[in-house]
Every structure is written in structure tokens, then in C-alpha cells.
Amino acid sequence: MKAVVKFIRILAAVCLLGLGANALEEGTDYQTLQKPLNVPKNSVAKVFSYECVHCYKFDRTVTPKLFSELDGVKFIPYHLKTKGTLGETASKIFAAMIVLDEASDVSLLRDKSKFKKAKFAIYKATHDKGDDFNGGKDKARFIKEALGAAGVSDADYDKALASARAQEILKSWDDSYDVAVLQGVPAFVVGGKYLLNVQALGSVGAMTEAIKELLVK
DSSP states (O other): OHHHHHHHHHHHHHHHHHHHHTOOOBTTTEEEOSSOOSSOSSEEEEEEOTTOHHHHHHHHTHHHHHHHTSTTOEEEEEEOTTSSTTHHHHHHHHHHHHHHHHHTTOOTTSTTOHHHHHHHHHHIIIIISOOOTTTTTOHHHHHHHHHHHHTOOHHHHHHHHHSHHHHHHHHHGGGHHHHHHHHOSSEEEETTTEEEOHHHHOSHHHHHHHHHHHHTO
């Protein structure tokens, strides 16, 4: 009898493990993009806007925790230029900062990243201080806020922004709109192909497991 009970318990555990491994459902937990992003397969792209308070909250808590659990997976930011009065200006700032970080071989997730410093300076000014930069008219001060936090001169910013790499980044970010209209921002795209339903997954742990599963799909 004990042997039978033990066998049943083992069988139940195996069934539960099987359910966990196959729990991810297309249409519920994720959807397949009709127009994939042009990014490496082993990556997660985050579509965001400086004006989105949820993007700010995710970048403070969820994003660093998520990527700490995804060893070797590339983080690729996609800024949405169509949201916010200074959305296009923010995209230019972020693209230039990424160019400078890549030149210094600095991860965009590290605190020393110029991209991260500029991004959080803009986030904080917009959401913590309620600064709308004179309804978006004070573009110079907006840029100065970001560059000052990142420790970047006007000359270095202009040079980075004029680079072929920055223009390549900006062009690729045009595809962020097609993703954002599906469920808003922040949006996480796995391998350029699978858009996570963050609300359905509900936790960093569930997002992590979903990403790992979709990366080998």
C-alpha cells in the first residue's frame, strides 16, 4: 500500500510539472507579432515612453529584477517617439546615449550607463516633479536635464546623434508604434516575435519563465 501511495504522489508531481511546463498559452499569455522587430533572437525588447508613468515604475523595479534572472539575454530598449510632447526629442537623446554606452562597452542596465542616467533624469522631472517643460516648448532645457545627468557635453551629444549608429537605432524604433497599439506600454517583446501579456502573467517570476520558454520556441 505504501508503495502504491508513493507512486501516486510521484505521478501527481510529474503531472504538475508537466502542467507548469505547458501553461503558457498564445492569445492569453502572449501573442505573435505579424511584423516582428528586427532584433537578435536571444533578446527582449522593451517598448517604452518617457511620458508613461508605468514605464517609469517598471524601470525602477521590474526591468532590473527581470534581467537579473535572464542570464545572457540582451536587453534592447525601444522608445516610442509618438507619445509625449517631447517624444521625438527624447528618442534622439536616448539613441545618442546608447551610442556612447556602446562605445564604452557599458550595459544599458548598469547604473553608470549614460542611457540609464538620462532616462531616469527625464522620468523624474516628468513624473516626480511634474515638469512638462513649458508644454514641450522648452526643448533646450529638456535636453540639458538629460545631458547633465549623464555627464555628456553638447558637442559629444551632437556627434553621437549624427552617427550612423544613432540613425540606425532611431529608424528601428519607428516599429515601436506597431507594438504599442496592440496593448500599450510598457511592452516586452521576446526574440523580436512574441509580445508578452504582462497583465495576464502578473509577476516578474511568471514573466521570467515565459521569456525563457519563448526564447527556445
